[in-house]
Amino acid sequence: MAAAIAIADADGLAAVSMRAVAARLETGAASLYRYLSSRDDLLDLMADRVAAELRPYPEPDGHWLDTLLRMARAQRALHERHPWLSELIQRASAIGPETLAFFDACLGVMAPLPAPPTAKFEAIAMMNGIAVLFARQRTAGGASPFAGLDLTPYPHLVAALTQPPAAPPATDLFDRALGGLLRGLLAPDPA
Amino acid sequence: MAAAIAIADADGLAAVSMRAVAARLETGAASLYRYLSSRDDLLDLMADRVAAELRPYPEPDGHWLDTLLRMARAQRALHERHPWLSELIQRASAIGPETLAFFDACLGVMAPLPAPPTAKFEAIAMMNGIAVLFARQRTAGGASPFAGLDLTPYPHLVAALTQPPAAPPATDLFDRALGGLLRGLLAPDPA
DNA sequence: GTAAACTGCAAACGTCGTTCGCAGTTTTGG
DNA sequence: CCAAAACTGCGAACGACGTTTGCAGTTTAC
Numbered sequence: 001m002a003a004a005i006a007i008a009d010a011d012g013l014a015a016v017s018m019r020a021v022a023a024r025l026e027t028g029a030a031s032l033y034r035y036l037s038s039r040d041d042l043l044d045l046m047a048d049r050v051a052a053e054l055r056p057y058p059e060p061d062g063h064w065l066d067t068l069l070r071m072a073r074a075q076r077a078l079h080e081r082h083p084w085l086s087e088l089i090q091r092a093s094a095i096g097p098e099t100l101a102f103f104d105a106c107l108g109v110m111a112p113l114p115a116p117p118t119a120k121f122e123a124i125a126m127m128n129g130i131a132v133l134f135a136r137q138r139t140a141g142g143a144s145p146f147a148g149l150d151l152t153p154y155p156h157l158v159a160a161l162t163q164p165p166a167a168p169p170a171t172d173l174f175d176r177a178l179g180g181l182l183r184g185l186l187a188p189d190p191a
Numbered sequence: 192m193a194a195a196i197a198i199a200d201a202d203g204l205a206a207v208s209m210r211a212v213a214a215r216l217e218t219g220a221a222s223l224y225r226y227l228s229s230r231d232d233l234l235d236l237m238a239d240r241v242a243a244e245l246r247p248y249p250e251p252d253g254h255w256l257d258t259l260l261r262m263a264r265a266q267r268a269l270h271e272r273h274p275w276l277s278e279l280i281q282r283a284s285a286i287g288p289e290t291l292a293f294f295d296a297c298l299g300v301m302a303p304l305p306a307p308p309t310a311k312f313e314a315i316a317m318m319n320g321i322a323v324l325f326a327r328q329r330t331a332g333g334a335s336p337f338a339g340l341d342l343t344p345y346p347h348l349v350a351a352l353t354q355p356p357a358a359p360p361a362t363d364l365f366d367r368a369l370g371g372l373l374r375g376l377l378a379p380d381p382a
Numbered sequence: 383g384t385a386a387a388c389t390g391c392a393a394a395c396g397t398c399g400t401t402c403g404c405a406g407t408t409t410t411g412g
Numbered sequence: 413c414c415a416a417a418a419c420t421g422c423g424a425a426c427g428a429c430g431t432t433t434g435c436a437g438t439t440t441a442c
Contacts, residue, residue, distance in 0.1 A: 018430060028391045030431080039430060087278075090327065092336045100345050107347035117351040122328070122364070129324035136281065137316055145283045154291050156298035160308040173313070173376065180371045185364065209399065219422040221401080230399060 005046055005082070013084040016042070040093065047088040048096025053078055055098075057105040065179060067109045071102075072127045072178055079135030086132045115186045123185045130178045192236050196273070199237065204275040207233070231284065238279040239287025244269055246289075248296040256370060258300045262293075263318045263369055270326030277323045306377045314376045321369045 003024040008016050018039055022029040036042050058070045079085055088094045103124060110120050151158050194215040199207050209230055213220040227233050249261045270276055279285050294315060301311050342349050 017428080019428080022391095029429095030392080030433090031390050033431070034389060090331075092331070095336055095340070097344070100340070100342070100348065104345035104348045107351050111347060111350075117354045120351060125328055126324070126368070129320065133317070133320035133324075137313070140281075140283070145286055149286070149291070151291070153288070154295035156302060157291065157295045159302075160298050160311060163308045176375055177317070177372050180375065181368050184367055184371065208397080210397085213422095220399085221423080222421050224400075225420060 001042070001045055001049055004042055005050065008046065008084045009082060013043075013087055016046075018042075040091075043088055044091075044094045044096060047085060047094040048098045050078060050082050050085060051096070051098035051102060053081070054102050057102070060109050064109050064113065065182060068106065068123075068127065068182060069175055069179060071106060071109070072131050073174070075128065075131035076135045076174065079132055080138055083135070083139045086136065089128070089132075110186065113186050119185055123182055126181050126185065127178065130174070130181065134174050192233070192240055195233055196237055196241065199275045200273060204234075204278055207237075209233075231282075234279055235282070235285045235287060238276060238285040239289045241269060241273050241276055242287070242289035242293060244272070245293050248293070251300050255300050255304065256373060259297065259314075259318065259373055260366055260370060262297060262300070263322050264365070266319065266322035267326045267365065270323055271329055274326070274330045277327065280319070280323075301377065304377050310376055314373055317372055317376065318369065321365070321372065325365050 004016050004021045007020055007024065016039075018032055019029045021042070022032055025032075032042075036045075054071070054074050058067050060067045089099075106124050106127070107120060110123070113120070115123075146157070146161065151161070195207050195212045198211055198215065207230075209223055210220040212233070213223055216223075223233075227236075245262070245265050249258055251258045280290075297315050297318070298311060301314070304311070306314075337348070337352065342352070
């Protein structure tokens with residue numbers, strides 16, 4: 001399992017073949033089936049294993065939003081360390097004990113809030129999604145995706161690309177975006 | 192290509208094998224390579240083909256935010272029609288002319304705004320991400336992902352699940368969340 | 383000390399993407 | 413009008429994949 005995670009970190013999920021994992025363990029591919037029922041099993045275990053890196057969960061001492069944001073930042077860092085994770089968590093079977101524990105901890109932080117459970121589940125889904133979104137942006141931020149393309153039919157695009165990049169924004173967008181979203185979902189609407 | 196999209200809509204991306212596509216076209220698998228250089232090529236073409244469904248782009252008559260929200264809603268509807276699309280757009284090679292045209296249209300709507308280009312690109316990425324997020328939530332909303340799991344170690348989870356589901360929120364979360372996000376990214380910060 | 387259980391693994395099966403080579407057809411050009 | 417060239421369809425095969433089977437070799441249980 002650690003071998004599989006190492007391969008995925010290095011060469012992506014597609015490189016995690018039973019034969020590759022077995023080779024790294026200096027054994028045969030068929031031997032893995034003594035411990036795993038299938039490759040999907042292995043992927044599920046990988047997802048839940050790295051989810052353990054979200055521990056320890058922060059103590060809910062401050063405001064609930066601060067605590068949730070801390071947890072969301074941990075999620076983003078996790079997805080930056082393991083870019084392949086986002087491909088796995090959209091599979092329902094990848095929900096293991098560690099993932100559930102994180103869910104439960106989030107719900108624990110939100111427990112004092114009067115919002116209905118459906119809103120809380122939506123809020124957790126948003127946390128996950130935003131964390132993945134920002135992690136991907138940082139992970140794939142290397143090369144410009146417009147290299148080698150004929151951009152002449154797209155005037156606004158060339159205008160935006162020729163303009164020099166400005167300084168990064170002062171406050172972190174992640175906190176502002178997610179904070180606003182969670183507040184809108186969970187807090188009694190002040191509007 | 193239409194055959195491949197039909198297969199993906201019906202049975203998912205994994206079912207789009209060269210042999211399956213060829214069978215639906217009543218031909219041999221090798222024949223496809225007269226028109227496609229690889230399966231990845233086919234996937235890229237599929238992604239750009241369905242991106243054409245985003246047309247016609249709305250006229251930028253109202254406020255820029257209204258126009259962007261309309262375009263984001265079209266994206267969400269697209270991802271609900273083709274759930275496999277979200278797996279494709281994270282590949283850089285999937286950026287085709289239709290995708291670029293949509294990008295360009297978004298930038299056109301944002302053209303009067305004084306925000307730097309980087310902020311506008313981030314805003315488009317957020318639009319994409321949020322649209323995928325909401326589409327997935329509606330697509331995979333069928334069965335509860337906690338079926339057949341032992342939830343006893345997760346007290347907050349069982350507490351939330353036993354509570355009866357409340358009525359859905361009044362205003363659409365999609366507009367509120369994305370609107371707030373885009374305003375925060377693009378409009379001069381009033382804080 | 384024998385029986386039972388467990389472990390490792392080569393070989394094989396079916397499916398996948400892809401390539402090759404060869405027929406059959408269409409287009410070209412003199 | 414016909415041969416040369418180009419294009420098209422595709423059966424067969426290659427390597428890699430996930431997975432199963434069967435059999436040795438080893439460990440455990442009684």
